[in-house]
Amino acid sequence: xxxxxxxxxxxxxxxxDRFMHYGYSKTTMSEVARDCEMSxxxxxxxxxxxxxIAEAMATKFNHxxxxxxxxxxxxxxxxxxxxxxxxxxxxEKTYTxxxxxxxxxxxxxxxxxxxxxxxxxxxxxERVFLVKILEDGIAEGVFRKLExxxxxxxMMQAALMKFRFPQAYSxxxxxxxxxxxxxxxxxxxxxxxxxxxEPALELAV
Amino acid sequence: xxxxxxxxxxxxxxxxDRFMHYGYSKTTMSEVARDCEMSxxxxxxxxxxxxxIAEAMATKFNHxxxxxxxxxxxxxxxxxxxxxxxxxxxxEKTYTxxxxxxxxxxxxxxxxxxxxxxxxxxxxxERVFLVKILEDGIAEGVFRKLExxxxxxxMMQAALMKFRFPQAYSxxxxxxxxxxxxxxxxxxxxxxxxxxxEPALELAV
DNA sequence: CGGCTGAAGAATTTATAAATCATTCAAACG
DNA sequence: CGTTTGAATGATTTATAAATTCTTCAGCCG
Numbered sequence: 001x002x003x004x005x006x007x008x009x010x011x012x013x014x015x016x017d018r019f020m021h022y023g024y025s026k027t028t029m030s031e032v033a034r035d036c037e038m039s040x041x042x043x044x045x046x047x048x049x050x051x052x053i054a055e056a057m058a059t060k061f062n063h064x065x066x067x068x069x070x071x072x073x074x075x076x077x078x079x080x081x082x083x084x085x086x087x088x089x090x091x092e093k094t095y096t097x098x099x100x101x102x103x104x105x106x107x108x109x110x111x112x113x114x115x116x117x118x119x120x121x122x123x124x125x126e127r128v129f130l131v132k133i134l135e136d137g138i139a140e141g142v143f144r145k146l147e148x149x150x151x152x153x154x155m156m157q158a159a160l161m162k163f164r165f166p167q168a169y170s171x172x173x174x175x176x177x178x179x180x181x182x183x184x185x186x187x188x189x190x191x192x193x194x195x196x197x198e199p200a201l202e203l204a205v
Numbered sequence: 206x207x208x209x210x211x212x213x214x215x216x217x218x219x220x221x222d223r224f225m226h227y228g229y230s231k232t233t234m235s236e237v238a239r240d241c242e243m244s245x246x247x248x249x250x251x252x253x254x255x256x257x258i259a260e261a262m263a264t265k266f267n268h269x270x271x272x273x274x275x276x277x278x279x280x281x282x283x284x285x286x287x288x289x290x291x292x293x294x295x296x297e298k299t300y301t302x303x304x305x306x307x308x309x310x311x312x313x314x315x316x317x318x319x320x321x322x323x324x325x326x327x328x329x330x331e332r333v334f335l336v337k338i339l340e341d342g343i344a345e346g347v348f349r350k351l352e353x354x355x356x357x358x359x360m361m362q363a364a365l366m367k368f369r370f371p372q373a374y375s376x377x378x379x380x381x382x383x384x385x386x387x388x389x390x391x392x393x394x395x396x397x398x399x400x401x402x403e404p405a406l407e408l409a410v
Numbered sequence: 411c412g413g414c415t416g417a418a419g420a421a422t423t424t425a426t427a428a429a430t431c432a433t434t435c436a437a438a439c440g
Numbered sequence: 441c442g443t444t445t446g447a448a449t450g451a452t453t454t455a456t457a458a459a460t461t462c463t464t465c466a467g468c469c470g
Contacts, residue, residue, distance in 0.1 A: 180359075186403045187364065188364070191392040192395070192396075193402045197398045197401075199395070
């Protein structure tokens with residue numbers, strides 16, 4: 001790690017500490033700078049804006065989550081079990097993270113508004129994992145042949161959106177969310193099963 | 206219609222006009238009272254609060270929508286087509302309603318926060334229609350036998366939540382929403398098709 | 411006496427001035 | 441010359457007082 005990266009990391013850690021403790025909007029650039037023993041202006045040589053620091057934090061969080069995703073996906077279990085583990089892991093992790101640190105929700109909300117592409121990119125990355133499970137499932141012979149696994153993954157994400165930021169979308173308790181997630185996944189997986197057939201229609205709706 | 210109901214309706218209409226034109230929070234009880242040629246205090250003999258007027262408005266809107274739902278459900282079309290029509294109708298209707306009258310979103314948002322039961326009740330009502338279509342589809346022989354159609358309907362609602370208040374949940378354009386709705390519905394309906402099988406698992410997640 | 415008003419109170423919103431903040435950049439520094 | 445600073449700037453937030461607003465209810469009509 002060179003000097004530049006080192007300073008960047010130091011800023012990121014100092015900011016993360018404050019964002020988590022006091023919240024994003026209650027943290028000032030001067031405070032972060034003071035923690036790093038530099039001037040506020042100097043931070044801008046490493047990050048284009050305060051929002052970019054938050055985005056970098058979120059990116060780091062996502063990359064850590066990707067490690068878990070990768071582990072879950074590469075297990076030698078049936079595809080169906082891996083799907084369940086994947087989405088339940090995601091629900092439990094974000095739910096408890098937000099419950100323990102309400103400040104995370106603030107950052108998520110701000111990014112959702114100010115950096116919508118950020119979430120799209122994360123979803124696209126996640127789809128790589130989903131496609132892998134889908135293809136494994138097809139090879140296993142439990143999932144029917146899919147025309148376009150990536151699109152199918154996209155639709156699974158759309159159907160499971162409300163479990164992604166549980167507290168933002170629904171204010172349901174974890175129990176209820178688990179119950180719904182299980183039910184929706186059962187339906188989706190039934191739809192992927194060999195023997196299932198998509199409706200044939202000319203959608204003149 | 207007796208005197209009481211008549212006054213109630215007059216208040217409701219006057220309030221609705223103002224809520225739609227100026228928004229809920231920018232409308233005062235005195236203004237509504239003036240429109241009805243009565244004192245603000247007198248409104249409280251007909252509605253317990255300003256919020257209750259908004260709820261009554263939304264209830265009326267839902268009942269009107271129920272008429273369309275009932276029409277769609279009772280058509281002599283295949284169950285699958287009716288499902289598509291049902292949910293596409295719902296998407297188009299709320300999307301354009303909110304687009305044309307942004308004030309509706311304000312009311313929806315306030316009710317979501319202050320009267321969560323209101324939405325639950327509406328969802329429960331909607332499920333009656335969904336269960337009907339499900340049972341028809343089973344009779345038709347296109348849907349597999351379901352253990353508990355009401356729960357299945359609940360799961361469909363959970364999976365299609367993001368299409369319910371499109372602008373609040375996602376800021377996607379109507380095109381993209383239609384595309385996703387079609388995809389998710391195809392998957393769900395495939396999961397209901399005869400031949401589809403729910404995963405057997407012991408969910409030790 | 412039932413129906414209505416308008417004054418009164420508590421809560422919320424608005425208005426506005428002061429303070430703080432994110433960000434930029436010329437100049438100082440090493 | 442590349443780094444860093446700190447003052448300058450425009451935007452945002454905070455603080456606070458004034459004004460509105462929702463809601464209640466004692467008392468006034470008809």
